[in-house]
Amino acid sequence: MKVAVAQFKSVLGDFEKNLQKTIEFSEEARRKGAKVCVFPELNLTGYNVWDITFEVAVQLNSPKLSPLIEMSREIDLIVGLVEESPEHIFYNSALYISNGKIKHVHRKVYLPTYGMFDEGRFFGQGDRVEAFDSALGRSSILICEDLWHMSTVYLSFIQGTEYLFALSASPGRGYREKGMFGNAEVWMNMGEFYGRMTGSYFIYANRVGCEDGFVFSGKSFIASPYGELVAEASPFEEELLIADVKEELVRSARANLPLLRDERPEMVIKNLRRALNEE
Amino acid sequence: MRSRLERELHIKDREFIERVLTYFIREEVQKAGFQKVVVGISGGVDSALTAFLSVKALGKENVIGLSMPYKTSSRSSVEDARLVAEKLEIEFHEIDITPQIDAYYKLFPDADNVRRGNKMARERMSILYDFAHWKKALVIGTSNKSELLIGYSTRWGDGAHDINPIGDLYKTQVWEMAEFVGVPERIVKKKPSADLWPGQTDEGEIGLSYRTLDQILVGYVDLRLRREELIRAGFDQKTVDRVLKMVRNSQYKRKMPIVCKIAQRTVDKDFLYLRDWGL
Numbered sequence: 327m328k329v330a331v332a333q334f335k336s337v338l339g340d341f342e343k344n345l346q347k348t349i350e351f352s353e354e355a356r357r358k359g360a361k362v363c364v365f366p367e368l369n370l371t372g373y374n375v376w377d378i379t380f381e382v383a384v385q386l387n388s389p390k391l392s393p394l395i396e397m398s399r400e401i402d403l404i405v406g407l408v409e410e411s412p413e414h415i416f417y418n419s420a421l422y423i424s425n426g427k428i429k430h431v432h433r434k435v436y437l438p439t440y441g442m443f444d445e446g447r448f449f450g451q452g453d454r455v456e457a458f459d460s461a462l463g464r465s466s467i468l469i470c471e472d473l474w475h476m477s478t479v480y481l482s483f484i485q486g487t488e489y490l491f492a493l494s495a496s497p498g499r500g501y502r503e504k505g506m507f508g509n510a511e512v513w514m515n516m517g518e519f520y521g522r523m524t525g526s527y528f529i530y531a532n533r534v535g536c537e538d539g540f541v542f543s544g545k546s547f548i549a550s551p552y553g554e555l556v557a558e559a560s561p562f563e564e565e566l567l568i569a570d571v572k573e574e575l576v577r578s579a580r581a582n583l584p585l586l587r588d589e590r591p592e593m594v595i596k597n598l599r600r601a602l603n604e605e
Numbered sequence: 606m607r608s609r610l611e612r613e614l615h616i617k618d619r620e621f622i623e624r625v626l627t628y629f630i631r632e633e634v635q636k637a638g639f640q641k642v643v644v645g646i647s648g649g650v651d652s653a654l655t656a657f658l659s660v661k662a663l664g665k666e667n668v669i670g671l672s673m674p675y676k677t678s679s680r681s682s683v684e685d686a687r688l689v690a691e692k693l694e695i696e697f698h699e700i701d702i703t704p705q706i707d708a709y710y711k712l713f714p715d716a717d718n719v720r721r722g723n724k725m726a727r728e729r730m731s732i733l734y735d736f737a738h739w740k741k742a743l744v745i746g747t748s749n750k751s752e753l754l755i756g757y758s759t760r761w762g763d764g765a766h767d768i769n770p771i772g773d774l775y776k777t778q779v780w781e782m783a784e785f786v787g788v789p790e791r792i793v794k795k796k797p798s799a800d801l802w803p804g805q806t807d808e809g810e811i812g813l814s815y816r817t818l819d820q821i822l823v824g825y826v827d828l829r830l831r832r833e834e835l836i837r838a839g840f841d842q843k844t845v846d847r848v849l850k851m852v853r854n855s856q857y858k859r860k861m862p863i864v865c866k867i868a869q870r871t872v873d874k875d876f877l878y879l880r881d882w883g884l
Contacts, residue, residue: 338881376877498625504618507625536632538879539768541625561621562628 327462329489329527330355330363331567333546333559335535338372341382341390341407345370348405349393351566356401358568361461363403366493366533366546367434367469368418370407373495374537379448383410386421386428398423402461404531406469406493408449409433415450420467420493422460430458432467436475442497442540445471457485462527462571470494473516483524484591488551488576490526492517495533498543498561506561510545514555522553525579525586527571534562551579606838610820613827614777619785623661626770626782630662633768634743636884641742643733645763646670646697647800648685651771652747653792654783658770659745660693661786668695669740673729676703682800685792692789698736702728722801726762733766743767751776751815754822755848756855757799757807764858775819811851813844821848 332351337343348365355363367373371382384390384407394403402424409419409431418437422430433452437445455478457466466482466489473479473492482490492513500508510532517528528549533542546559548569557569580586599605616622634642642659646652659668670693672686683699690697706725710716733744746766748758750773758764771779776797783793797807797815808814821840824830825848830838835845864873 337884338879339883374879376879377875378878378882501616501618501622502612505621536629536636537881539629539633541629541632562624 327571327573328358328360328568329462329529329548329571330358330360331529331531331546331548331557331559331569332363332365332369333532333534333544333563333565333567334366334369335542335564336369336372336533338537339375339378339382340372341370341384344372345390345393348403349397352397352401352403354566355568358566360568361402363401363566364491364493364529364531365403365405366531367420367495368406368408369495369533370405372537373497373533373542374540375408376444376448379408379416383408383416385410385412386431391423391428394421394423395426395428399426404467404491404493406495411450416448417452418445418449418469419452420469420491422458422465422467424461430456430460430467432456432469434469434472435478436471438471443471455481455485457482457487460489460491462489463573463576465489465491467491467493470496473520479520479524480594483526483586484589486586487524488526488573489571490520490524490528492528492530494530496543497537497540506545507541507543510543510561513543514545514547514549517547517549518553518555521549521551522579522583523585525551525576525583527551527576529571532559534564551576606824606834607820607840610824610828610838613823614775614819616778616781619782622782623658623786626658627662630659630745630768630770633881634663636881637743639741639743641667641669641740642745643669643671643736643740643742644745645729645733645747646672646686646689647747648672648682648689648792649797649800650783650788650792650795651749651776651779653685653689653788654779654786655745655747655771656689656693656695657783657786657788660695665693665695668693669736669742670695670697671729671733671736672697672699673702673732674699675706675725676701677803678800679798679803681795682798685789685795688789689792692787700732702732718802722799723759723762725801726759730762730765737767745770746772748772749774749776749779751819751822753859754826754855755811755818755851756858757811758858760858775823776815777819812847817844818848821845822852825849825852 409417418434435452439446466487498507503511521528532546534544544561548557670690744766746769
């Protein structure tokens with residue numbers, strides 16, 4: 327089965343323009359035979375939205391999403407946007423849209439609020455990491471900083487995730503690597519490592535473009551359950567990355583390295599309770 | 606620790622960083638609706654690197670170089686500015702600013718070097734912006750990270766520009782990059798000078814070498830080391846204190862004017878939008 331990753335450049339704060347391009351990429355992905363097309367974090371709004379948060383936010387029943395809902399009858403989509411809850415809390419969210427419906431929503435759980443990041447100032451924290459069935463199989467969506475915390479990867483793993491969608495808008499930094507920013511290399515290491523340790527596909531969709539001198543680091547990729555890169559995008563250009571993902575490779579990896587079988591969540595819970603002095 | 610600081614300054618893949626900086630110039634100029642930039646070329650390495658990067662990013666037909674000597678500017682500065690323009694084959698103007706500076710200081714014949722130097726820097730800024738309007742161009746800045754951090758610049762003079770590709774490169778990194786992009790060797794190798802009066806050198810005026818300055822700055826700024834840790838790394842206490850004081854005392858130069866808050870939202874405080882809003 328084919329999956330497409332759209333390495334995307336957003337116009338900051340222009341939902342309509344970004345929507346238009348999202349549809350164009352989705353059509354191309356469909357033409358090329360992909361079952362799912364994955365976009366980066368906040369691709370419909372741009373990343374550093376700050377006070378634009380309250381101007382570009384959409385509720386999930388908004389007619390603004392109709393073109394995506396329509397498109398999803400032809401190809402499943404994972405898009406990033408500012409979600410406004412019925413209680414008017416604003417989330418950095420990703421939607422899985424399939425066959426005319428929003429099938430799953432992931433609200434970013436860990437909001438980086440340090441150094442150049444200021445998400446906690448504008449967004450509410452999500453509190454669920456939940457696996458769901460995508461067109462590829464058992465899947466989870468995590469957003470950027472979520473993945474820098476082992477807990478979210480563990481939670482998706484323990485729920486049987488075979489396809490981990492990692493959406494990010496990672497501003498480039500670090501000049502001590504070759505051919506890419508330092509953070510892009512960390513993402514690759516992470517994809518290779520987590521792919522192998524969870525026996526899952528790690529599907530990484532990152533931004534390109536520039537927002538006030540933040541140059542997004544691109545290098546989107548797909549890593550296999552054996553921790554090998556099977557597709558890799560450029561550091562700067564918008565492009566559609568397509569790769570074949572194979573359920574049998576997940577099976578093969580997990581047969582050879584039965585880490586999920588041997589995992590002991592009850593033991594983990596027990597120790598967490600003890601560590602938190604709840605026992 | 607000191608060798609760690611030296612390593613921290615080293616750019617491993619200069620070709621990649623050149624690609625980042627040229628990508629930044631292209632993106633930020635073209636997104637804002639411009640094709641061209643104007644750059645003040647002093648004959649020094651910072652402006653030479655900036656001009657080289659601009660040509661690589663936008664093409665030689667889109668870069669306009671201005672040399673703006675005063676009668677005391679050294680002949681080699683003027684010649685080296687010409688050399689940069691010739692090498693890059695860009696539109697180039699040499700404008701002598703002596704008449705307007707001297708006309709003004711006829712009123713204040715006792716004015717010291719610093720006053721005169723600042724006035725020259727602001728005169729040059731004023732000419733760059735006049736050209737920018739005339740040529741439908743953005744003014745590209747040439748301040749490096751070392752001088753930005755210690756405030757070795759004239760407020761609203763060389764410190765005023767639209768975009769700055771080299772502002773996150775320390776002076777020693779500017780040398781590395783300049784050599785890599787092909788800035789003529791005699792410009793890379795010569796002693797840095799603001800050339801505001803005869804015989805002036807940066808290192809003489811700042812009172813220490815750029816190598817030492819950059820190591821202290823990269824430790825303090827990038828690695829967030831504390832004063833005592835820098836001294837333990839082998840820098841002498843007086844030098845560390847002087848550098849930290851220069852950083853602190855020049856914070857005002859790195860900020861826009863401060864507004865007195867009386868309302869719910871205030872332009873410089875909680876009206877938070879990137880400049881690339883909608884771009």
